[in-house]
Amino acid sequence: MAFAAFATAEAQPQAPRKSSRIALFLLLPGILYLVLFFLTPLVSLLLTSLQAPLEYGDIGQYQYAFNWQNYVDVMTAYWPHILRSFGYALAATVFALLFSYPLAYFIGVKARRWPLLQSLMLVLVIAPFFISFLLRTLAWKQILSDESFVITSLKALSLLGPDAHFTGTPFAVIFGLTYNFIPFMTLPLYTALERLDLRYLEAGSDLYANPFTVFRKITVPLSMPGIVAGTLLTFIPAAGDYVNASRDFLGGPDTQMMGNVIEANFLVLLNYPAAAALSIILMAAILVLVGVYVKRSGTEDLL
Amino acid sequence: MAVREFAERGADLELVGIQKRFPGFTAIENLDLTIPAGSFFALLGPSGCGKTTTLRLVAGLEEPTQGRILIGGKDVTSTRSHERPVNTVFQSYALFPHMSIIENVAFGLKRRRIGDPLGKAHEALRLVELDHLAQRRPQQLSGGQQQRVALARAIVNRPALLLLDEPLGALDLKLRRQMQLELKTIQEEVGLTFLHVTHDQEEAMTMADTVAVMNKGAIEQMGAPAELYDLPKTAFVANFLGQSNLFSGEVAGSTDTAIAVDAGGARLVVPKARAHRHNGAVTVGVRPEKVSLHVEAPVPSSERNVLGPGRVLDVSFSGVSTQYLVDVPGHGTILVFAQNTGSGPSVGVGAEVWASWLVEHGFGLDDGAVEVERFAADDSTTSIAAQRRDDLVAELGEG
Ligand SMILES: Nc1ncnc2c1ncn2[C@@H]1O[C@H](COP(=O)(O)OP(=O)(O)OP(=O)(O)O)[C@@H](O)[C@H]1O
Ligand SMILES: [Mg+2]
Numbered sequence A: 001m002a003f004a005a006f007a008t009a010e011a012q013p014q015a016p017r018k019s020s021r022i023a024l025f026l027l028l029p030g031i032l033y034l035v036l037f038f039l040t041p042l043v044s045l046l047l048t049s050l051q052a053p054l055e056y057g058d059i060g061q062y063q064y065a066f067n068w069q070n071y072v073d074v075m076t077a078y079w080p081h082i083l084r085s086f087g088y089a090l091a092a093t094v095f096a097l098l099f100s101y102p103l104a105y106f107i108g109v110k111a112r113r114w115p116l117l118q119s120l121m122l123v124l125v126i127a128p129f130f131i132s133f134l135l136r137t138l139a140w141k142q143i144l145s146d147e148s149f150v151i152t153s154l155k156a157l158s159l160l161g162p163d164a165h166f167t168g169t170p171f172a173v174i175f176g177l178t179y180n181f182i183p184f185m186t187l188p189l190y191t192a193l194e195r196l197d198l199r200y201l202e203a204g205s206d207l208y209a210n211p212f213t214v215f216r217k218i219t220v221p222l223s224m225p226g227i228v229a230g231t232l233l234t235f236i237p238a239a240g241d242y243v244n245a246s247r248d249f250l251g252g253p254d255t256q257m258m259g260n261v262i263e264a265n266f267l268v269l270l271n272y273p274a275a276a277a278l279s280i281i282l283m284a285a286i287l288v289l290v291g292v293y294v295k296r297s298g299t300e301d302l303l
Numbered sequence B: 001m002a003v004r005e006f007a008e009r010g011a012d013l014e015l016v017g018i019q020k021r022f023p024g025f026t027a028i029e030n031l032d033l034t035i036p037a038g039s040f041f042a043l044l045g046p047s048g049c050g051k052t053t054t055l056r057l058v059a060g061l062e063e064p065t066q067g068r069i070l071i072g073g074k075d076v077t078s079t080r081s082h083e084r085p086v087n088t089v090f091q092s093y094a095l096f097p098h099m100s101i102i103e104n105v106a107f108g109l110k111r112r113r114i115g116d117p118l119g120k121a122h123e124a125l126r127l128v129e130l131d132h133l134a135q136r137r138p139q140q141l142s143g144g145q146q147q148r149v150a151l152a153r154a155i156v157n158r159p160a161l162l163l164l165d166e167p168l169g170a171l172d173l174k175l176r177r178q179m180q181l182e183l184k185t186i187q188e189e190v191g192l193t194f195l196h197v198t199h200d201q202e203e204a205m206t207m208a209d210t211v212a213v214m215n216k217g218a219i220e221q222m223g224a225p226a227e228l229y230d231l232p233k234t235a236f237v238a239n240f241l242g243q244s245n246l247f248s249g250e251v252a253g254s255t256d257t258a259i260a261v262d263a264g265g266a267r268l269v270v271p272k273a274r275a276h277r278h279n280g281a282v283t284v285g286v287r288p289e290k291v292s293l294h295v296e297a298p299v300p301s302s303e304r305n306v307l308g309p310g311r312v313l314d315v316s317f318s319g320v321s322t323q324y325l326v327d328v329p330g331h332g333t334i335l336v337f338a339q340n341t342g343s344g345p346s347v348g349v350g351a352e353v354w355a356s357w358l359v360e361h362g363f364g365l366d367d368g369a370v371e372v373e374r375f376a377a378d379d380s381t382t383s384i385a386a387q388r389r390d391d392l393v394a395e396l397g398e399g
Helices: A002-011 A014-049 A069-108 A115-130 A133-143 A149-156 A170-194 A198-206 A211-222 A224-240 A258-268 A272-297 B051-059 B101-111 B117-127 B143-155 B173-190 B201-207 B225-230 B235-240 B381-398
Strands: B013-022 B025-035 B040-044 B066-071 B086-089 B161-165 B193-198 B210-215 B218-223 B245-254 B258-263 B266-271 B281-286 B292-294 B304-317 B321-328 B332-339 B352-358
Touching: A014 A272, A069 A115, A069 A170, A069 A224, A069 A258, A069 A272, A115 A170, A133 A170, A170 A224, A198 A211, A198 B086, A211 A224, A224 A258, A224 A272, A258 A272, B013 B051, B025 B051, B025 B218, B040 B051, B040 B201, B051 B066, B051 B086, B051 B161, B051 B193, B086 B143, B101 B117, B101 B143, B117 B143, B143 B161, B143 B173, B173 B193, B173 B201, B193 B201, B201 B225, B210 B225, B210 B235, B218 B225, B218 B235, B235 B245, B235 B281, B245 B266, B258 B281, B266 B304, B292 B332, B304 B332, B321 B352
Parallel strands: B040 B193, B040 B210, B086 B161, B161 B193
Antiparallel strands: B013 B025, B013 B066, B210 B218, B245 B258, B245 B281, B258 B266, B292 B352, B304 B321, B304 B352, B321 B332
């Protein structure tokens, strides 16, 4: 055996081994980074999620255990929040896609003839990033509050009932999520559509496909990598978001998402195991959903 | 609205006063063209002369700035491309990268809801000998294979009018000949109308019933291949379709049947029936294979035009024929192709020779006096090579 191993090792050409060693060396910082800042917290989170309260301890004092009951507890206590998180995130993703696709199509395809307009519109898509999203979300809270000009005008026009609210409703939260993640949807869509070769569309219409069929059979499949990237970049952070749904921003007591209950358990209730278990559930659920989605959309290369 | 059935037979195509202007550039000016149903029509021209633009106008992918397009007598100028009974083999293939080969070929059939699209697609793939690759993606095919798929994808629809934009450009010579034959057979069998764009003059001449030579957005001359070759109308055509020896001069006299041109001191006679102009400044020419060389001054006769004496600058042997470059003072360089039948004189570089040709082999152009620039108007590689050699020879001659 040993001899055989030796022989094959000898027979290996030198160059690839050297280059693979160099590749490993170049990967080292990345691997170290991941171990330090991803794996360590993840393991710590996993361990925390299984902790049990310290016997005779104070509130917020826990000891390491294998208390998987935590998971059952948070599931029973917070299943509406879990469902709500994914529901809101899904709705926001769909709205962001519906809004962003025409926008990205215009910038990436129609505006090709005017590069200046193209750059200008891209800057406008990115411009919101120049202001913290907390401030922008707060601004929306002001704009849409019950005393605001928008809401009072709508009430005056009888488009809203006299005691209707906007802030604090699911609509407000979904609106906020959609608004905040639109750039994350638009940019990958733009990148995909900007590369779209219009000759394929011409070939489609030459082969008797009407504009709608060309869009459905050619444009959409060819921009699929952008759609998948955009929806993932929107859905994943939206599902874990705790700002828009927070009572301090656009949410209310009935719109709390997983992020909010994780925050409350960590910072207010000091129930670290529950918060950790919820985080793990959120992560696992997203992983599964994304895996299925990417598999279904036929863009495995992205993973 | 889309065409739901296979075309019974080809449709005729008529372009009336077509003009196409791009911002800052006129690609086509005033193009009139009629292609009878069921014919194989070749559009021949150098790169950038507007061939692809013409096809795009017919396919409806580009709108003419002016003029009308009629297919089968019906005005389709404002019909959108998916409603025109036309298919295109694109110069860049444009195979859908996200579909397999078979899906690509069946695409048009499915859009028209024609029965058994996959069966018909397989049949079309068999025709181009690619059925075994039906499940592959276009990226996994070679350039020539992609080109054949593009061909199958268009032909399978049996359109009344098939537009082919250099459909055989990426194929090797053998496959090219084979596909030319295949195309011709399909076209004759079904009686479709083919509009075939190429810059390969040999392909155009062997395949087409009618050839139109296009230059700078206009058609210079149109007709049967032999007719075009035998009697070119302009210097461009004379040199784009094969090569020509051209001589400019004034008409010095004429009879009922012929004109005599004084070209640099020599008297060249051309039959009136073969000359587009009969007075003033004219350009006359003769094909190099019609010229014969003599080592002694030929006896003057009314049947032959004679130039000489000149000096042989270059002899190149190419198997079936030998090509001579002869410098005749006052007339420039004359190109002569001699069949290697063993009967003609064999002369070497530097020999003193006379060139002559039968009066009925000459032709008179419609151009008036042209700058007799033998191969310049042509972009094809052989003539560029010939031009290079010509320049080189001229340089050597001076030195
Ligand atoms: N969209 C466009 N805008 C401006 N000019 C164009 C456009 N499309 C084509 N042209 C110009 O029109 C002319 C004709 O182009 P076309 O593609 O028809 O040439 P072609 O005869 O097909 O040449 P080739 O043999 O190289 O394919 C070219 O000079 C080209 O630069
Ligand atoms: Mg072209």
